[in-house]
Amino acid sequence: xxxxxxxxxxxxxxxxxxxxxxxxxxxxxxxxxxxxxxxxxxxxxxxxxxxxxxxxxxxxxxxxxxxxxxxxxxxxxxxxxxxxxxxxxxxxxxxxxxxxxxxxxxxxxxxxxxxxxxxxxxxxxxxxxxxxxxxxxxxxxxxxxxxxxxxxxxxxxxxxxxxxxxxxxxxxxxxxxxxxxxxxxxxxxxxxxxxxxxxxxxxxxxxxxxxxxxxxxxxxxxxxxxxxxxxxxxxxxxxxxxxxxxxxxxxxxxxxxxxxxxxxxxxxxxxxxxxxx
Numbered sequence: 001x002x003x004x005x006x007x008x009x010x011x012x013x014x015x016x017x018x019x020x021x022x023x024x025x026x027x028x029x030x031x032x033x034x035x036x037x038x039x040x041x042x043x044x045x046x047x048x049x050x051x052x053x054x055x056x057x058x059x060x061x062x063x064x065x066x067x068x069x070x071x072x073x074x075x076x077x078x079x080x081x082x083x084x085x086x087x088x089x090x091x092x093x094x095x096x097x098x099x100x101x102x103x104x105x106x107x108x109x110x111x112x113x114x115x116x117x118x119x120x121x122x123x124x125x126x127x128x129x130x131x132x133x134x135x136x137x138x139x140x141x142x143x144x145x146x147x148x149x150x151x152x153x154x155x156x157x158x159x160x161x162x163x164x165x166x167x168x169x170x171x172x173x174x175x176x177x178x179x180x181x182x183x184x185x186x187x188x189x190x191x192x193x194x195x196x197x198x199x200x201x202x203x204x205x206x207x208x209x210x211x212x213x214x215x216x217x218x219x220x221x222x223x224x225x226x227x228x229x230x231x232x233x234x235x236x237x238x239x240x241x242x243x244x245x246x247x248x249x250x251x252x253x254x255x256x257x258x259x260x261x262x263x264x265x266x267x268x269x270x271x272x273x274x275x276x277x
Contacts, residue, residue: 003082004031007038010079017239017261020270021232025138032086032137033232038079040100040130047104048171060105067097090137099129111173112188119161119177120154127157131233139229148221152233155218158211159240162204162247166194166255176207194255204252208244215241231274238273239266 001009011019011034018037022030046059070080071087071094086092103125113119131153132146140146161168161175168175169191181187184203189195215237222230239261247259261269 001078003078004035006078007031007035007082010038010041017236017243017266020239020266021235023270024235024274025232029090029137029139031082032090032092033134035079035082035086036092036130036133036137039083039097042077042079043101043104044126047107053108056108057105060101060108063101064098067094067101086137090133092133092136096129096133099125103129107173113175113177115177115179119175122175123154123157123161124150127160128153131156135230135233138232139226141225141229142223144221144223145226145230148218148230149233151214151218151221152237155211155214156236156240158207158214159244162207162211162252163243163254163259165191165204167258169194169255176203180206191255196253196255200255201252204254205248208248208252211244212241235270235273238269242269 011022016037022033022037025033043060043063046063047056050056050059066075066077066080069075070084073084075081075084083092087094103122106122106125110122113122128150131149131151135145135149165174165176172192174181174188174191176191178188180203181191184206185199186197186203190197190200218237227234242265243259243261246261247254250259253259
């Protein structure tokens with residue numbers, strides 16, 4: 001199996017909404033974004049699929065060394081071998097790849113966030129910086145496009161947090177800011193014990209409205225000159241925003257289930273966004 005095939009398999013197996021946005025890219029850009037996505041999946045799995053925090057830390061240390069080796073033209077892992085040829089072509093910076101690893105490490109050291117700025121810092125590391133690198137691969141001619149991508153990454157991660165409240169709680173993690181839980185009279189125990197209530201629905205409606213606002217702010221930043229090139233990001237946004245709307249229509253019952261869209265619906269949304277923008 002070649003490095004590119006390894007990354008393709010990693011992306012396809014994930015079932016992620018991101019995969020559907022890759023389908024419409026030219027082959028070279030598709031290989032680059034698939035390699036980047038596979039890198040993010042690998043470092044995420046190093047934490048999420050490991051029950052021993054010490055082992056997870058060791059894996060992240062290894063990945064830091066592997067990024068450094070790749071930057072010195074000596075990659076050894078299939079993912080870094082696949083990503084390496086695209087670094088200079090698409091201006092993918094080592095500091096951004098390392099920032100993603102920093103974000104995964106935050107999951108090992110922090111399970112609560114006091115306020116939204118703290119939560120937003122986490123989101124920058126695990127999503128916004130990925131948005132910046134992805135936009136560079138899709139094609140950028142204006143600096144505002146990177147600002148759009150950074151903000152869109154935040155909106156994606158806020159959607160993920162809303163969707164995964166129950167799943168994250170079962171891992172002992174609560175990303176929702178503590179001061180906002182207090183504002184809606186929700187305790188950490190309520191979340192950890194999957195206690196759905198009207199207060200919880202109100203809290204989640206507040207989270208969803210903020211995410212919707214950030215989607216709008218992101219779209220307002222995207223220059224018309226780069227809109228065509230950035231269609232993969234717009235495809236992801238359509239899928240994610242549809243998911244967010246579904247969660248809201250379901251009454252934010254996310255503590256005991258993971259709401260998702262079917263693959264055929266994701267493909268339909270991707271095609272529709274690609275054709276009609």
